[in-house]
Amino acid sequence: MIPMANLAISQPDQHTAMINTLQELMNRGQYIGGDTVAAFEAAVADYLGVPHAISCASGTDALHLGLRALDIGPGDEVITTPFTFFATIEAIHYVGARPVFVDIDPHSFNLDPERVADAIGPATRAILPVHVFGQPVDMAPLRELAQKHRLHIVEDCAQSFGARYQGELTGTLGDVGCFSFFPTKNLGACGDGGLITVHSPALAERLRKLANHGSAERNRHECIGYNSRLDAFQAAVLQVKLPHCDSDNQARQRVARRYHEGLRDLAELQLPNPETGDHIYHQYTLLVPAEARARIQESLAGAGVASAIHYPMPAYRQPAIAQDHQGLELPVAEDVTRRCLSLPMFPTMSNDQVDTVINVLRDVMQRQPTARPVNHS
Numbered sequence: 597m598i599p600m601a602n603l604a605i606s607q608p609d610q611h612t613a614m615i616n617t618l619q620e621l622m623n624r625g626q627y628i629g630g631d632t633v634a635a636f637e638a639a640v641a642d643y644l645g646v647p648h649a650i651s652c653a654s655g656t657d658a659l660h661l662g663l664r665a666l667d668i669g670p671g672d673e674v675i676t677t678p679f680t681f682f683a684t685i686e687a688i689h690y691v692g693a694r695p696v697f698v699d700i701d702p703h704s705f706n707l708d709p710e711r712v713a714d715a716i717g718p719a720t721r722a723i724l725p726v727h728v729f730g731q732p733v734d735m736a737p738l739r740e741l742a743q744k745h746r747l748h749i750v751e752d753c754a755q756s757f758g759a760r761y762q763g764e765l766t767g768t769l770g771d772v773g774c775f776s777f778f779p780t781k782n783l784g785a786c787g788d789g790g791l792i793t794v795h796s797p798a799l800a801e802r803l804r805k806l807a808n809h810g811s812a813e814r815n816r817h818e819c820i821g822y823n824s825r826l827d828a829f830q831a832a833v834l835q836v837k838l839p840h841c842d843s844d845n846q847a848r849q850r851v852a853r854r855y856h857e858g859l860r861d862l863a864e865l866q867l868p869n870p871e872t873g874d875h876i877y878h879q880y881t882l883l884v885p886a887e888a889r890a891r892i893q894e895s896l897a898g899a900g901v902a903s904a905i906h907y908p909m910p911a912y913r914q915p916a917i918a919q920d921h922q923g924l925e926l927p928v929a930e931d932v933t934r935r936c937l938s939l940p941m942f943p944t945m946s947n948d949q950v951d952t953v954i955n956v957l958r959d960v961m962q963r964q965p966t967a968r969p970v971n972h973s
């Protein structure tokens with residue numbers, strides 16, 4: 597079976613370095629906070645080139661705390677994408693604000709800046725772009741809009757650790773950058789973890805308090821905060837993996853190029869555009885004919901190739917919030933959710949594995965009954 601991802605720590609040197617640090621932490625009895633977490637925060641701030649990186653318990657918490665630190669709450673609107681993992685939307689609801697969904701670009705699957713402009717109203721407080729599948733959002737027009745209308749930008753970088761937009765790393769382009777270290781992400785821990793990046797020292801101070809029971813000094817609670825911390829084991833694991841993140845992302849790009857070469861002549865597929873060199877392929881997601889998707893997935897599975905649907909419906913159709921968005925129908929998001937298909941993608945994927953996926957998919961597409969009818973008249 598060729599899986600969607602391979603999460604085993606297979607490099608012996610990484611494995612040994614992690615075990616040694618975990619052993620040392622157990623010897624010292626240090627599990628939450630402390631110098632291992634501080635050292636990782638410093639290393640990741642240095643990598644990203646931001647003055648402040650605050651770790652927390654998950655990417656979902658990073659989004660929640662980021663919005664809260666900006667004082668976004670009831671009565672406020674946050675413009676975002678319907679084509680994302682649902683956590684993006686949950687975070688907006690946690691602070692009592694309302695998500696306003698705008699349609700996506702049919703090629704990048706990211707927020708369409710022109711439609712964002714149309715959605716800005718008196719209650720809008722922030723734009724929340726998601727660099728979906730590791731491809732950076734076109735941030736320049738969003739930053740211009742944010743400046744003009746005095747809006748905050750909160751970036752959801754859960755899928756884009758290490759991706760650059762016009763040379764700048766995602767997570768440094770807005771007011772708040774929110775990262776996840778869930779094991780499947782491009783920089784993944786061996787458990788949950790998250791990170792918030794900010795430029796403003798005042799925001800950094802608020803975030804540190806919010807993530808730790810409203811407390812900056814022992815026994816003094818200045819606001820109602822949360823228990824949201826990165827544990828030392830995860831910080832140790834991430835510290836070992838961080839230096840390999842760029843080469844892992846390059847390995848993903850190599851897999852994507854091979855997919856592209858092997859599939860580009862199939863007219864019924866829409867592949868990610870390889871020209872945008874900034875894509876770090878958290879997922880390799882293409883579009884197939886809607887009516888053929890189930891059959892394609894079945895055939896891939898039958899040949900031992902995993903595949904997945906990210907995402908099967910626009911977020912506004914999820915039962916948790918559908919009643920708030922009745923009648924909303926964003927045509928590109930509707931179309932993409934019916935046609936998207938993600939193929940196996942991980943840095944250690946071999947050329948043979950990539951070729952197997954390509955050959956199986958080619959075979960399935962050629963046997964497909966939906967192949968365009970030939971007009972003989």
Ligand SMILES: *Cc1c(COP(=O)(O)O)cnc(C)c1O
Pocket residue numbers: 654655656657680681683684726752754755775776777778788789790
């Ligand atoms: C994974 C993910 C999150 C949530 O991160 P967790 O660490 O799992 O809480 C948020 N947004 C997007 C786009 C994600 O892919």
